[in-house]
Amino acid sequence: METYYNPEDLKKFGQIGEFQKELADKFFSYYGSVFAEGALTAREKSLIALAVAHTVQCPYCIDAYTTDTLEKGCSEAEMMEAVHVAAAIRGGSSLVHSVQMMNKAKEISM
Amino acid sequence: MKSLKASGHPLANSAVQLQSLQSEVADTLQLPSFHQKLAGAGLFPLQPLEPAVFQVNVGKMCNQVCKHCHVDAGPDRQEIMTRETMQQCLDALARTTIPTVDLTGGAPEMNPDFRWFVAEIRKLGRKVMVRCNLTIIVANPKYQDLPEFFREHQVEVVSSLPFYNADKTDRQRGKGVFDSSIRAMRMLNAVGYGQPDSGLLLNLVYNPNGAFLPGSQESLKRQFKRALLDEFGIVFNDLYAITNIPISRYLDYLISSGNYNNYMEKLVNSFNPAAAAGVMCRNTLSISWDGFIYDCDFNQMLDLKVASPVQHVRDFDERALNQRSVVVNQHCYGCTAGAGSSCGGTTA
Numbered sequence: 001m002e003t004y005y006n007p008e009d010l011k012k013f014g015q016i017g018e019f020q021k022e023l024a025d026k027f028f029s030y031y032g033s034v035f036a037e038g039a040l041t042a043r044e045k046s047l048i049a050l051a052v053a054h055t056v057q058c059p060y061c062i063d064a065y066t067t068d069t070l071e072k073g074c075s076e077a078e079m080m081e082a083v084h085v086a087a088a089i090r091g092g093s094s095l096v097h098s099v100q101m102m103n104k105a106k107e108i109s110m
Numbered sequence: 111m112k113s114l115k116a117s118g119h120p121l122a123n124s125a126v127q128l129q130s131l132q133s134e135v136a137d138t139l140q141l142p143s144f145h146q147k148l149a150g151a152g153l154f155p156l157q158p159l160e161p162a163v164f165q166v167n168v169g170k171m172c173n174q175v176c177k178h179c180h181v182d183a184g185p186d187r188q189e190i191m192t193r194e195t196m197q198q199c200l201d202a203l204a205r206t207t208i209p210t211v212d213l214t215g216g217a218p219e220m221n222p223d224f225r226w227f228v229a230e231i232r233k234l235g236r237k238v239m240v241r242c243n244l245t246i247i248v249a250n251p252k253y254q255d256l257p258e259f260f261r262e263h264q265v266e267v268v269s270s271l272p273f274y275n276a277d278k279t280d281r282q283r284g285k286g287v288f289d290s291s292i293r294a295m296r297m298l299n300a301v302g303y304g305q306p307d308s309g310l311l312l313n314l315v316y317n318p319n320g321a322f323l324p325g326s327q328e329s330l331k332r333q334f335k336r337a338l339l340d341e342f343g344i345v346f347n348d349l350y351a352i353t354n355i356p357i358s359r360y361l362d363y364l365i366s367s368g369n370y371n372n373y374m375e376k377l378v379n380s381f382n383p384a385a386a387a388g389v390m391c392r393n394t395l396s397i398s399w400d401g402f403i404y405d406c407d408f409n410q411m412l413d414l415k416v417a418s419p420v421q422h423v424r425d426f427d428e429r430a431l432n433q434r435s436v437v438v439n440q441h442c443y444g445c446t447a448g449a450g451s452s453c454g455g456t457t458a
């Protein structure tokens with residue numbers, strides 16, 4: 001079955017430089033720096049990436065960071081908690097806008 | 111769970127394993143062979159260095175049946191080294207200055223001559239390392255004094271612990287293994303193992319519980335140290351992160367779980383020339399339960415004997431052996447991926 005998303009395409013991510021090498025090189029160099037050990041550990045960053053991947057709903061990133069968090073020795077419980085953090089922020093960010101809805105409703109209601 | 115051998119599985123046959131690895135890498139995935147990769151790194155044929163480790167596999171008998179076991183060990187395996195072969199190992203050792211003897215299995219402690227062998231090696235003034243699966247210490251009252259025995263002979267204990275929680279550990283190594291391992295580590299700690307300045311080394315081995323590579327050894331060590339100390343009050347010295355080699359029961363797992371192609375592709379694409387230069391076979395000799403000589407424990411399980419006229423420990427000749435080239439094949443990609451892998455952890 002043909003789909004827009006093909007798992008094999010993840011392996012070709014590095015080839016995006018084919019169309020614009022300079023920008024791709026800059027991106028990958030930046031990307032590498034972002035995920036290196038720093039004030040946060042590479043392991044913490046991987047869990048953040050896993051959570052963000054669920055928020056942006058990128059199947060490639062979910063695939064890549066599920067593997068990466070496992071490789072970095074995260075437990076399944078930690079991984080699922082990270083996804084719940086994403087879900088809580090996502091749900092909360094919708095719900096907090098309900099204050100605007102409530103404000104508006106009150107403003108235009110008797 | 112049974113060993114592949116006891117269940118009559120085709121992969122119990124080393125020729126079938128080699129054939130499977132060959133067809134996967136070269137034919138299906140069209141990836142370069144390990145020989146080609148090594149040649150590209152200027153390392154083919156792979157030459158041994160001065161031997162530093164004399165590894166002896168004293169038998170395939172084990173109280174566990176772990177899913178990733180490259181030995182296909184288990185309670186149903188009867189292959190065990192005799193005292194006569196052990197004596198041949200001792201005679202060979204005495205003619206060398208190889209400083210370290212690494213005892214493995216199976217559960218090496220289940221060999222009835224294990225303690226005698228350890229004591230004799232110590233008399234030769236060599237350091238002994240034991241690949242102890244931990245649970246053997248609490249498996250039967252007759253093994254409960256092992257920590258004391260190890261201490262007495264200043265044995266370095268190297269133990270597998272796939273994870274610092276029960277769930278992951280038990281999935282890989284069997285139900286109840288984690289709790290037994292914790293009890294055994296407490297007993298080892300109690301006689302001084304892993305304690306700062308005791309000189310009694312307790313090192314752990316981490317290997318991934320699935321079709322992925324190990325992450326940074328340093329980072330894993332920090333996690334294990336913290337988790338085992340905080341939750342169980344356990345201390346240990348070092349942690350070695352090793353890659354699962356695609357042979358035997360782990361190969362069976364890869365194939366039956368549908369992870370085989372991806373894993374092999376990942377190994378091949380992660381080939382690291384620096385790791386290749388540091389593979390353990392370059393300074394190790396590995397003796398099987400029946401006395402044959404191999405470049406490593408993995409070659410032993412694939413029945414790839416040393417490429418030398420000297421193939422049995424009774425004819426041991428260090429000079430002749432040092433002139434051989436290491437026998438390599440597709441499974442060697444497991445030792446050269448990423449930061450590399452050996453019994454002593456990452457190599458690059």
Ligand code: SF4
Pocket residue numbers: 172173174175176178179180181182183184215216217243283
């Ligand atoms: S991995 Fe070790 S403990 Fe597990 S079955 Fe094999 S030899 Fe026994």
Ligand code: SF4
Pocket residue numbers: 389390391392405406407408409436437438439441442445
């Ligand atoms: S599998 Fe054995 S022979 Fe091959 S690289 Fe690893 S240690 Fe060397």
